[in-house]
Amino acid sequence: MLVxxxxxxxxxxxxxxxxxxxxxxxLSALTRxxxxxxxxxxxxxxxxIFSGITAFLVGVAIVALVIxxxxxxxxxxxxNYMTDEGYLMFTLPVRTGELIFSxxxxxxxxxxxxxxxxxxxxxILSSGDNTSIEIIGVGGFLEAFTDSQxxxxxxxxxxxxxxxxxxxxxxxxxxxxxxxxxxxxxxxMMVVFFFVFGIATSIVSSIFSTQSIVGASEMLSxxxxxxxxxxxxxxxxxxxxxxxxxxxxxxVYYIITHLMLSKRLNLQ
Amino acid sequence: MAILECRGLTKRYGAAxxxxxxxxxxxxxxxxxxxxxxxxxxxxxxxxxxxxxxxDSGEILxxxxxxxxxxxxxxxxxxERPYFSDWMxxxxxxxxxxxxxxxxxxxxxxxxxxxxxxxxxxxIKEMSKGMREKVxxxxxxxxxxxxxxxxxxxxxVDPATRDYILQTIIxxxxxxxxxxISTHLISDVENVLDDVIFLSYGHILMHKTVDEIRMTEGKxxxxxxxxxxxxx
Numbered sequence: 001m002l003v004x005x006x007x008x009x010x011x012x013x014x015x016x017x018x019x020x021x022x023x024x025x026x027l028s029a030l031t032r033x034x035x036x037x038x039x040x041x042x043x044x045x046x047x048x049i050f051s052g053i054t055a056f057l058v059g060v061a062i063v064a065l066v067i068x069x070x071x072x073x074x075x076x077x078x079x080n081y082m083t084d085e086g087y088l089m090f091t092l093p094v095r096t097g098e099l100i101f102s103x104x105x106x107x108x109x110x111x112x113x114x115x116x117x118x119x120x121x122x123x124i125l126s127s128g129d130n131t132s133i134e135i136i137g138v139g140g141f142l143e144a145f146t147d148s149q150x151x152x153x154x155x156x157x158x159x160x161x162x163x164x165x166x167x168x169x170x171x172x173x174x175x176x177x178x179x180x181x182x183x184x185x186x187x188x189m190m191v192v193f194f195f196v197f198g199i200a201t202s203i204v205s206s207i208f209s210t211q212s213i214v215g216a217s218e219m220l221s222x223x224x225x226x227x228x229x230x231x232x233x234x235x236x237x238x239x240x241x242x243x244x245x246x247x248x249x250x251x252v253y254y255i256i257t258h259l260m261l262s263k264r265l266n267l268q
Numbered sequence: 269m270a271i272l273e274c275r276g277l278t279k280r281y282g283a284a285x286x287x288x289x290x291x292x293x294x295x296x297x298x299x300x301x302x303x304x305x306x307x308x309x310x311x312x313x314x315x316x317x318x319x320x321x322x323x324d325s326g327e328i329l330x331x332x333x334x335x336x337x338x339x340x341x342x343x344x345x346x347x348e349r350p351y352f353s354d355w356m357x358x359x360x361x362x363x364x365x366x367x368x369x370x371x372x373x374x375x376x377x378x379x380x381x382x383x384x385x386x387x388x389x390x391x392i393k394e395m396s397k398g399m400r401e402k403v404x405x406x407x408x409x410x411x412x413x414x415x416x417x418x419x420x421x422x423x424x425v426d427p428a429t430r431d432y433i434l435q436t437i438i439x440x441x442x443x444x445x446x447x448x449i450s451t452h453l454i455s456d457v458e459n460v461l462d463d464v465i466f467l468s469y470g471h472i473l474m475h476k477t478v479d480e481i482r483m484t485e486g487k488x489x490x491x492x493x494x495x496x497x498x499x500x
Contacts, residue, residue, distance in 0.1 A: 004367045011360070012353060080353075087351040091318050092368045093341035183281055267320040268281070 001094045005102035010109070012080070013072050017110055020068055021117045024061040028121040031055050058125065062118055069114045073107040074172055082180045086267050096262040100173065100254065107169050108162075149232045156239045160246070167246040170253035171197050177260035183268070201249055208245045269332050271296045271415050271446045272317060276326030279312050279470075286312040288470040289326065294446055296414065299437070299460055301489070302450040304467035305497055310450040311348060313467070314417045318345050330415060341370070344413035348420040348450075350400045354393035358386055358403060365407050377410035380436065398429045405433055409440040416447040422456055430456050454490040464489055466496060 031054040080089055081099065089099065145153060175197060179190030272294040279287045287309045294300055302310050315321045316328050319335030330339035352361060358381060365372045381388070384402055392400060405421060418437070422430040430453075438460055441447050451457055464481065466474040473496060478489055485492050 001368070007367070008364060012355075015355065084347070084349050084351045085353060087318075087320060087345070087347040087349075090320055091340055091343070091345045093337060094368070095337055264322060265320060266322070267315065 001092075002098045002102055005092075005094060005098055006106055009076065009080075009102050009106040013076055013106060013110060016068065016072060017113065020061070020065050021113065024058070024065055024117055024121050025124065027054060027058045027061050028124040031058050032124050032127060055125075058121060062121055065114050065117060069107075069110050072110065073103075073169060074176075076106075077103050077173055078176055081261070082176060082186070082267075090261075090265060090267065096258055099261065100170075100257055103173070104166065104169055108165060111165060145232055153232065153235055153239070156236060156243070160239050160243050163243050163246045163250065167201075167250040167253065170250050170257060171201065174253040174256040174260075177257040181260050181264040181266045183266070197253075205242075205245050205249075208241055270294060270329075271331055272448070273329040273332075274313075274326065275329075277313075277316065277323055277328050278325045279309075279316060279321060280324050285470045287316070287323075290470070290472055292465070292472060292475065294448065294463075296446045297444055298462035299441070299447040299449065300463040300465060301454070301457055301461040302448050302465050302467060303452065303454055303489075303493055305452055307469075308467040309470040310467055311419055312470075314345070314419045314448070314450055317415075317417055318343060342414040344408050344411040344416045346405060346408045346416075346418040346421055348423065350392075350404060352392050352400070352404065354391070356392055357388065358390050358392075359388035361392075361403070361407060362388075365410070369411050371412035372407075373410050373412065376440070377406055380406045380410070384432075398425045401425055402429065402432065405436055409436055412442055412445075414442075414445050416441055416445060418447065418449045420451055421449060422451060422453055434460055454493045455488075458489045461489065466493065468497065 034050055034054050079085060080103075172194070175190050175193040178193045179186050179188075182189045270293045272292070274290045274292040277287055277290040277292075278285060290309075290313070302313065304310050312321065316323055317330060317335060319340070327334065330343060333339050356364075362374055362377060365377070366374050378388075381403070384399075384406070386395075386399065386403060392403070395403065401421075405418075408416070408418070416437075421433050421437070425433065434457065437447060437449070449457055449461070458478070461478050463477050464474070465472060476484075481487070481489055481492055487495075
């Protein structure tokens with residue numbers, strides 16, 4: 001049933017996201033073409049204006065993409081589960097966990113797609129230049145690492161981004177799931193819990209992050225030198241601490257969302 | 269076994285109870301009218317049976333089980349308001365029902381939609397209110413469910429559409445299933461009902477068969493309803 005739910009979610013969100021992706025890529029390609037024409041054009045003033053407009057539109061499209069992905073994520077969960085559409089979704093013979101995971105996986109899929117399209121747009125805009133590599137590069141500090149250390153740091157870094165993303169999405173779901181259980185002022189309570197969870201997450205996460213950074217600093221000072229190995233170990237410690245903390249938050253927010261939607265559903 | 273059973277079922281919105289310690293048993297095989305004025309608790313009872321609301325106290329059982337994963341596959345629910353996404357096409361709704369409900373008879377639904385001249389490619393947002401309600405009812409009644417919960421299926425539609433909706437209900441439900449129709453338009457549904465339940469301010473005032481009412485009271489259900497609720 002999870003696959004069937006995801007099919008519905010992808011169909012509903014794809015009709016908004018896919019045209020945006022297409023617009024971003026086409027505008028990037030147009031801007032790049034303008035730049036090529038501009039170099040050999042006699043009337044460079046016209047091309048300057050034209051390429052300026054298309055470059056601006058590319059910027060707008062990319063920002064719109066990132067914002068739309070976030071808005072779609074929140075809106076789809078709210079509209080599909082908390083409004084009249086919820087009468088259908090919560091009477092389907094599916095489990096509450098499947099309803100949550102369907103939205104979560106679909107959201108992560110679109111985040112991934114948005115990331116790919118943004119990188120693709122940047123690559124198209126700067127094709128032939130070296131700027132793209134600098135923009136999407138992972139930072140100069142990795143250069144000191146050995147190849148296996150680089151791979152390890154990048155993989156753990158990706159895992160951290162993924163877990164943080166999951167935790168962030170589930171946090172929003174938990175706010176909405178709690179808010180809907182109130183008899184009055186549901187949307188207001190969703191916003192209240194957004195701030196409550198935001199503050200709680202920041203406080204706990206910063207305590208653990210500070211401890212891991214302090215630990216990493218001690219490790220470095222004990223090594224008496226900024227060797228590649230000590231920097232690598234310190235980086236990994238910070239990354240793994242963040243993964244564990246965010247992973248715990250993800251579990252907590254999932255349990256809250258599941259409990260509220262299965263035991264405290266209130267679709268008045 | 270009763271298809272629907274309530275024991276001391278209570279649900280409050282604020283201070284006033286929408287349902288107050290309701291005890292009710294509905295057996296399979298018949299069409300039951302859940303009748304009462306606006307705000308009597310009809311929609312609340314149906315939502316509780318679907319698990320869309322949680323009781324404050326007491327319990328509600330569908331085929332002996334609390335509303336949940338197992339009961340949802342045997343209950344076909346028509347809410348009082350349209351619940352489809354308006355961007356969806358009719359054929360996408362058919363796909364969806366076929367995907368999720370094993371008891372969905374697609375062929376029957378397609379025949380009824382064709383009869384109503386509703387095109388497979390037509391989007392919900394391109395339809396009138398009455399047409400949307402018909403599509404929703406056709407999909408709900410094309411399931412071979414054990415319990416149909418129809419909340420105000422004829423509210424807000426013209427008399428011709430009402431006739432079509434009632435005809436669709438009568439000709440599509442399995443005689444071994446139970447159909448509960450919530451409405452305050454008694455005279456329109458009276459002829460299709462086997463049993464009636466009068467609900468007022470969260471209490472059950474009466475639960476009798478239609479024949480019993482006609483024999484004991486010597487009046488139509490509509491006349492008895494008007495008499496009972498005039499005094500309240």
